[in-house]
Amino acid sequence: MNSLCRLKEWFNLHCTQVQEEYFQWLRFASISADVQYAKDMRACALWVRDYLAKYTQMTSCLIETTGQPIVFAEDLRAGPAAPTVLIYGHYDVQPVDPLELWTSPPFEPTMRDGKVYARGALDDKGQIFYAVVAMRALHELIGPLSVNVKLCIEGEEESASQGLEMALSQLKGTLQADAILVVDFGQFDEVTPAITLGARGLVALEVTLTGSNSDLHSGEHGGLAYNPNRAMVELLAKLWGSQGYIQVDGFYDDVVEASADLRQQIDFALEPKSYQKTFGVGALGGERGRTMAENNFFRPTLEINGIGGGYFGAGVKTVIPAHCTAKISCRLVPNQDPKKIEQKLIEFLKSHVVAGMQIAFHSFGGAPAFRGSSDSFLAKAIAKAAEEVNGRACKKVLCGASIPIIAKLAKELEADVVGMGYGLATDNIHAPNEHFDMSRFEKGFLTLGRAIELL
Amino acid sequence: MNSLCRLKEWFNLHCTQVQEEYFQWLRFASISADVQYAKDMRACALWVRDYLAKYTQMTSCLIETTGQPIVFAEDLRAGPAAPTVLIYGHYDVQPVDPLELWTSPPFEPTMRDGKVYARGALDDKGQIFYAVVAMRALHELIGPLSVNVKLCIEGEEESASQGLEMALSQLKGTLQADAILVVDFGQFDEVTPAITLGARGLVALEVTLTGSNSDLHSGEHGGLAYNPNRAMVELLAKLWGSQGYIQVDGFYDDVVEASADLRQQIDFALEPKSYQKTFGVGALGGERGRTMAENNFFRPTLEINGIGGGYFGAGVKTVIPAHCTAKISCRLVPNQDPKKIEQKLIEFLKSHVVAGMQIAFHSFGGAPAFRGSSDSFLAKAIAKAAEEVNGRACKKVLCGASIPIIAKLAKELEADVVGMGYGLATDNIHAPNEHFDMSRFEKGFLTLGRAIELL
Numbered sequence: 015m016n017s018l019c020r021l022k023e024w025f026n027l028h029c030t031q032v033q034e035e036y037f038q039w040l041r042f043a044s045i046s047a048d049v050q051y052a053k054d055m056r057a058c059a060l061w062v063r064d065y066l067a068k069y070t071q072m073t074s075c076l077i078e079t080t081g082q083p084i085v086f087a088e089d090l091r092a093g094p095a096a097p098t099v100l101i102y103g104h105y106d107v108q109p110v111d112p113l114e115l116w117t118s119p120p121f122e123p124t125m126r127d128g129k130v131y132a133r134g135a136l137d138d139k140g141q142i143f144y145a146v147v148a149m150r151a152l153h154e155l156i157g158p159l160s161v162n163v164k165l166c167i168e169g170e171e172e173s174a175s176q177g178l179e180m181a182l183s184q185l186k187g188t189l190q191a192d193a194i195l196v197v198d199f200g201q202f203d204e205v206t207p208a209i210t211l212g213a214r215g216l217v218a219l220e221v222t223l224t225g226s227n228s229d230l231h232s233g234e235h236g237g238l239a240y241n242p243n244r245a246m247v248e249l250l251a252k253l254w255g256s257q258g259y260i261q262v263d264g265f266y267d268d269v270v271e272a273s274a275d276l277r278q279q280i281d282f283a284l285e286p287k288s289y290q291k292t293f294g295v296g297a298l299g300g301e302r303g304r305t306m307a308e309n310n311f312f313r314p315t316l317e318i319n320g321i322g323g324g325y326f327g328a329g330v331k332t333v334i335p336a337h338c339t340a341k342i343s344c345r346l347v348p349n350q351d352p353k354k355i356e357q358k359l360i361e362f363l364k365s366h367v368v369a370g371m372q373i374a375f376h377s378f379g380g381a382p383a384f385r386g387s388s389d390s391f392l393a394k395a396i397a398k399a400a401e402e403v404n405g406r407a408c409k410k411v412l413c414g415a416s417i418p419i420i421a422k423l424a425k426e427l428e429a430d431v432v433g434m435g436y437g438l439a440t441d442n443i444h445a446p447n448e449h450f451d452m453s454r455f456e457k458g459f460l461t462l463g464r465a466i467e468l469l
Numbered sequence: 470m471n472s473l474c475r476l477k478e479w480f481n482l483h484c485t486q487v488q489e490e491y492f493q494w495l496r497f498a499s500i501s502a503d504v505q506y507a508k509d510m511r512a513c514a515l516w517v518r519d520y521l522a523k524y525t526q527m528t529s530c531l532i533e534t535t536g537q538p539i540v541f542a543e544d545l546r547a548g549p550a551a552p553t554v555l556i557y558g559h560y561d562v563q564p565v566d567p568l569e570l571w572t573s574p575p576f577e578p579t580m581r582d583g584k585v586y587a588r589g590a591l592d593d594k595g596q597i598f599y600a601v602v603a604m605r606a607l608h609e610l611i612g613p614l615s616v617n618v619k620l621c622i623e624g625e626e627e628s629a630s631q632g633l634e635m636a637l638s639q640l641k642g643t644l645q646a647d648a649i650l651v652v653d654f655g656q657f658d659e660v661t662p663a664i665t666l667g668a669r670g671l672v673a674l675e676v677t678l679t680g681s682n683s684d685l686h687s688g689e690h691g692g693l694a695y696n697p698n699r700a701m702v703e704l705l706a707k708l709w710g711s712q713g714y715i716q717v718d719g720f721y722d723d724v725v726e727a728s729a730d731l732r733q734q735i736d737f738a739l740e741p742k743s744y745q746k747t748f749g750v751g752a753l754g755g756e757r758g759r760t761m762a763e764n765n766f767f768r769p770t771l772e773i774n775g776i777g778g779g780y781f782g783a784g785v786k787t788v789i790p791a792h793c794t795a796k797i798s799c800r801l802v803p804n805q806d807p808k809k810i811e812q813k814l815i816e817f818l819k820s821h822v823v824a825g826m827q828i829a830f831h832s833f834g835g836a837p838a839f840r841g842s843s844d845s846f847l848a849k850a851i852a853k854a855a856e857e858v859n860g861r862a863c864k865k866v867l868c869g870a871s872i873p874i875i876a877k878l879a880k881e882l883e884a885d886v887v888g889m890g891y892g893l894a895t896d897n898i899h900a901p902n903e904h905f906d907m908s909r910f911e912k913g914f915l916t917l918g919r920a921i922e923l924l
Binding site for chain 1: 668748783790
C-alpha cells in the first residue's frame with residue numbers, strides 16, 4: 015500500500031471523529047474585528063493548541079501578541095540538516111452580518127448535502143484544521159518526519175495581522191524556515207487543483223465626514239446645512255474615472271506591469287459570462303480594456319466595503335445626519351507600498367471634500383502583495399501531491415485577495431512562499447452561508463500529508 | 470381678572486398634574502415608521518381619547534384608517550351659525566436612533582434645567598398636549614364656547630399620513646371646518662412668537678442597487694464585480710450640480726418664484742454665521758447665490774436621509790456587498806406635484822445608474838406644500854393672543870419642513886390654514902435629545918386658550 019492509500023485509509027477510519035472535532039472548532043465565534051469576541055478568540059486558540067498537544071508529537075504553545083494570541087507548534091526531530099517548512103493559517107474569521115441571510119446560525123455548523131455551513135468552514139478554520147489533522151495522521155502513520163515542520167496559526171489575519179507583525183522581528187528565530195506554506199487558498203476549478211504563487215496586498219481606511227453637532231431635521235435645515243451623506247457620495251464618486259481607473263494622484267506610480275513570463279505561467283479559470291452567471295453579477299468592475307485575470311491578479315483596486323450615514327431602518331426618517339462614514343480598502347500589487355497608498359488616498363480625500371465639511375480618518379493598516387516561485391522545493395512537492403490526489407495536472411494561479419502578513423513574514427525569514435488550498439469562489443467566504451465540502455476537506459488533508467511525506 | 474390671567478392661574482394650580490400627565494403621554498413609544506410599535510401607537514391614541522372624554526365636554530373617539538387610528542374630538546355647542554376651527558396635531562413620533570446619543574432614554578421623559586427630554590417632547594406630542602390641556606381649562610373656566618372646535622390628532626404625520634389621506638373624502642363631513650389650526654410649528658426666536666403661513670411639501674423614496682446574488686469577497690472579486698456602493702455614490706453624486714441645483718430633468722419646471730409681497734411679509738430669524746455656530750455646521754448647502762431664507766422657505770431641496778451598504782461595524786470587513794440602499798427625500802414648494810417629482814427622480818436614477826446594475830425603488834408617497842393667509846379670522850386671533858402672551862409683536866414665517874396632510878386637508882375642506890407653535894430649531898426634533906421647556910409649553914397653552922376665547 016502506497017503512502018497516499020495509507021492516508022486515505024486513516025481518514026476513512028477517523029472521518030466521523032474528525033468531523034466532530036471540526037464542528038467543535040467551528041463553534042468558537044472567533045471574530046477578530048470586534049473586541050467583544052476576545053474570549054471566544056482565546057478559547058479557540060487554546061482548543062487547537064491542546065489538540066496538537068494531544069494528537070501530534072509537536073510541541074505547542076500560545077504566543078502572546080499586542081493583539082490576539084498565536085498558536086505555534088513545531089516538530090524539529092528531522093534535525094538541523096533537514097529543511098524546515100512553516101505552515102501558516104489563521105483561526106480568526108470575518109464578522110457574520112447580515113445575520114438574517116444565514117440559513118443556519120454561523121457558529122452552529124450544519125451539514126447540508128455534504129457541505130458544512132458555518133463562518134470559517136473554509137476560511138481559514140476549515141483549511142488549517144485539515145493541516146492539523148494531517149500532522150496527526152503523519153504522526154500516527156509514520157512517526158518522525160524527514161523534514162522539520164512548524165505551524166503558525168494566527169488570530170488576526172482578517173484584521174491586518176498587527177499582533178504578529180509587531181512581534182515579527184522578535185519571533186524571527188522561532189518561526190525560521192526555508193519555505194512557508196500558506197494554507198488559505200483555492201483550487202483552480204471544481205476538479206482541478208492549484209498552487210498559488212502570490213496574492214495582492216491590502217490597505218484599509220475609514221473616513222468619516224461630520225457636517226453638524228447633531229442630526230438635523232431635513233425640513234428645518236434642508237437648503238441650509240450641507241448633508242454629509244451628499245458630501246460623501248460626491249467625494250467618493252471622484253475616486254474613479256470613466257474607464258475605471260482610480261483617480262488618486264500617484265496611485266499607479268509604483269505598479270510594475272507583470273512580465274510576459276509570469277502571465278504565461280498563470281492560469282485564470284473565469285470568463286465574463288460564466289462569472290456573471292455564477293455570481294449574479296450584472297455589471298463588471300475593474301479597468302476597461304483589461305481582461306478579468308489582469309484586473310483581479312495584476313492590477314490594484316479600490317472598494318467601498320461599507321458606507322453608512324443617517325437612517326436606514328424601516329420607513330422614513332427625514333434627517334440630515336451629523337455624520338457619514340465609509341470603509342475603504344485597496345488591493346495592491348507587488349511594489350506598491352501600503353503606507354504610501356494610504357497617504358495618497360488621505361490626501362486625495364482631504365483635498366476633494368467640500369470646503370467646511372469635517373473629515374477624519376481611522377487607519378486599519380495594510381500589507382504589501384507577495385509572490386512566490388513555482389521552482390521552490392515546497393511548491394514542487396505541493397504540486398506533485400495535488401496531482402496524485404486529484405489525478406489532474408496542478409495549475410499555477412495568483413490570488414486577488416490578501417494574506418496581510420505573508421510578504422513581511424517571507425522577507426523577515428528570507429523564505430520562499432507557496433500557497434495551497436481547496437476553496438472555490440462559490441464557497442461564500444466573507445459572506446452569509448460560508449461552506450466547505452467534506453470531500454474537499456479530505457483532499458486538502460491528503461495533499462498536505464502527501465506533500466510532507468514527499469519532502 | 471381678565472381671561473389671560475384666569476388661564477395663567479388655572480395653569481399654576483394644575484401644573485404639577487399637567488406635567489405628570491404630559492410625561493405619561495410621552496412614555497408611549499408611538500413610532501409610526503416601524504410596525505413593531507403598532508401596539509404602543511394604539512395605546513397612545515386611546516390614552517388621549519380617554520383624557521379628552523374625562524376632562525373636556527368634547528365627544529371623543531378613535532377613527533380607524535388603513536394605517537394608524539386618528540383621535541377625533543368635537544364640541545359643536547356653539548351651533549351652526551358660529552365658525553368652526555379644526556385643530557390638527559399628531560401623536561406619532563420619529564424613530565429614536567442613534568439611541569446611544571440620548572443622554573436619557575427617549576421614552577422615559579426626564580426634566581433637566583426646566584427642559585423635558587423625550588422623543589416627542591415637542592414634535593408633536595408636547596404641542597398637541599398643550600392644546601388638549603387648553604380645551605380642558607376652557608371647559609372648566611368658561612363652559613360652552615362661542616366657536617365650534619374639532620380636534621384631529623393623527624398617527625402618521627411622520628410617515629406621510631397615508632391613513633388620513635385615504636380616508637379624507639369619507640371624513641370630509643366629520644372634519645368640516647372654516648379654518649385649520651396646525652399646532653406643530655415654531656416661534657420666531659427665543660423671545661418672539663410667530664404664526665406660520667405655509668410649509669414645504671415632501672416626497673420620499675428608497676432606492677436599492679443590487680450588484681450580485683450575495684456579498685462577495687473584495688479580494689476574490691475586486692476588479693471583477695462592480696461594487697453597488699460605488700455605483701450608488703456615483704449615481705447620487707450626479708443629483709447636484711456645482712451650484713447646488715438639483716440635476717433631475719424637470720425638477721424645477723413647476724416652481725413659481727415667490728411674489729415680492731410674500732417675501733416682504735415673511736421674516737427669517739437666521740443669518741449664516743449664527744446658524745453655523747449654533748448647529749456646528751461647517752458647510753452650507755442649498756443653491757449658491759440665494760439667501761438662507763430663500764433656500765429654506767422658497768426653494769425645493771433634495772436630501773439623502775440615509776445611505777447604507779456593506780459593513781459598518783467595528784474594524785474591517787473586506788466585502789463587496791450585494792446591495793446598497795439609500796433613502797432620499799425632497800422638500801417641495803407650492804405648485805410642485807409630489808407624484809410628478811417622484812417619477813422624474815426615478816427616471817433620473819434609472820437612466821444614470823451604471824449599466825447592468827439592478828435598481829429597485831420603494832415609494833413612501835408624498836404631499837404638496839401648503840400656504841395660508843395672514844388675513845383669516847383664525848390667523849388674526851392666534852397672532853393677537855400670541856402678542857398678549859409674549860408681550861411682543863407676532864412675526865409671520867414659513868416653515869422649511871412639511872406637514873404632509875395639510876395641503877390635501879385644506880383643499881378637501883376648502884378651509885384656510887394657519888400654523889402655531891413654540892418650537893425652536895435647537896430643540897433637536899427628529900434627533901437625539903429632543904426637548905421642550907415647560908415655560909414654552911405654558912405659552913402654547915395660553916396662546917391657544919386665549920385665541921379660542923377671542924374668536
